[in-house]
Amino acid sequence: MAGKIRIEMNRAGIIAALKAPGVQADLLRRGNAAASAAGPGHMVTARVGATRVRVSVITATPSAKRAEAVDRSLTRALDAARRG
Amino acid sequence: MAYIALFPDAAERIADAIQVRHRAAFGSALVTTNRTPSPRPAEFVKVILVGGTQRDRVTDVPTLAVEAWAATRSRAAALAQEVRAVIASLEGATFAGYTVQDVAEFAGPGDLPDPLSDQSRYTATYAVTIRSEIAVNIT
Numbered sequence: 001m002a003g004k005i006r007i008e009m010n011r012a013g014i015i016a017a018l019k020a021p022g023v024q025a026d027l028l029r030r031g032n033a034a035a036s037a038a039g040p041g042h043m044v045t046a047r048v049g050a051t052r053v054r055v056s057v058i059t060a061t062p063s064a065k066r067a068e069a070v071d072r073s074l075t076r077a078l079d080a081a082r083r084g
Numbered sequence: 085m086a087y088i089a090l091f092p093d094a095a096e097r098i099a100d101a102i103q104v105r106h107r108a109a110f111g112s113a114l115v116t117t118n119r120t121p122s123p124r125p126a127e128f129v130k131v132i133l134v135g136g137t138q139r140d141r142v143t144d145v146p147t148l149a150v151e152a153w154a155a156t157r158s159r160a161a162a163l164a165q166e167v168r169a170v171i172a173s174l175e176g177a178t179f180a181g182y183t184v185q186d187v188a189e190f191a192g193p194g195d196l197p198d199p200l201s202d203q204s205r206y207t208a209t210y211a212v213t214i215r216s217e218i219a220v221n222i223t
Contacts, residue, residue: 069199072134075149075209078190079135 018052027055030081037080038073040064057081087219092182093118094146094212095133101177102129102150105170114163124203127154129167136211144214147190149207157195157204164193164206171210186213 017023028046035042035057041064046055059065059074067073095118103116106129115121115128129152136146150171152164174184190209198205 066199069196072132072149075207076134078147078209079137082137 015051019048024048024053024055027053030083031055031057033083034074034077034081037077038064039067041067042074042077086222088222089142089144089216090218090220091138091144091146091214091216092179093133094136094144094214095131095148097179097182098148098150098171098174098212099129099131101174101179102131102167102170105173106166109170109173110166124153124201127159127163129153129163134209139213142216142219143185144216145211146214148210148212150210151196151205151207152193153198153203153205155203157206160204160206161193161195164208168193168208171212174212181216181218183215183217184212185215187211188213 024046028044031044031046035044038057041059041061042057043060044055044057046053057074057077059068064073068075099116099118103114106112106114106116115125116131117128118131118133120130121128129150132149132151134147134149136144136148138144150164150167152160152167154160154163168189171187175187177184188211190211193206193208196205196207
């Protein structure tokens with residue numbers, strides 16, 4: 001009979017991985033890909049939070065806001081961020 | 085010779101399913117569509133296929149933007165929540181050879197004003213996992 005297996009999560013290590021420069025670079029690349037696919041006027045921002053890196057893509061100009069409101073340009077660009 | 089799975093027009097199928105289940109749950113005849121109707125009804129739901137990927141040979145995961153349109157912001161917000169509940173209920177539903185395996189919310193309902201009209205609009209984005217039992221033999 002197999003013995004019990006105990007798994008102990010290394011929380012500090014997981015957080016370090018989620019904030020690692022390589023993860024930030026990958027997220028930024030994905031954010032830039034989505035912004036590029038969405039068209040002009042989209043801005044990418046990165047922020048290192050308490051437990052992870054977050055990258056956002058936003059409509060930064062009136063024309064980009066209108067493109068999302070009318071054509072869903074940023075929503076349609078989500079797949080660009082999925083590509084490896 | 086290879087059997088290749090065929091997938092449905094997810095926006096159309098999900099729009100139809102929302103209409104049927106919304107009527108059953110809320111009792112009103114909701115207009116659902118995958119394009120903006122002309123003329124516009126006072127209230128309607130628009131389902132837009134905005135992307136997604138095929139997970140494996142028989143499973144597709146389309147991304148759907150679902151817009152709830154109404155005369156007022158509060159009604160559009162309420163309608164978006166009604167539709168959110170209906171979409172969540174689709175998990176396990178079958179439609180003529182297709183099964184909804186999973187429904188995931190990518191972005192919950194939010195206000196997205198329309199610059200072209202005075203109607204109010206709330207929008208949310210979902211990933212719907214659809215398994216196909218329909219295949220075509222391609223040689």
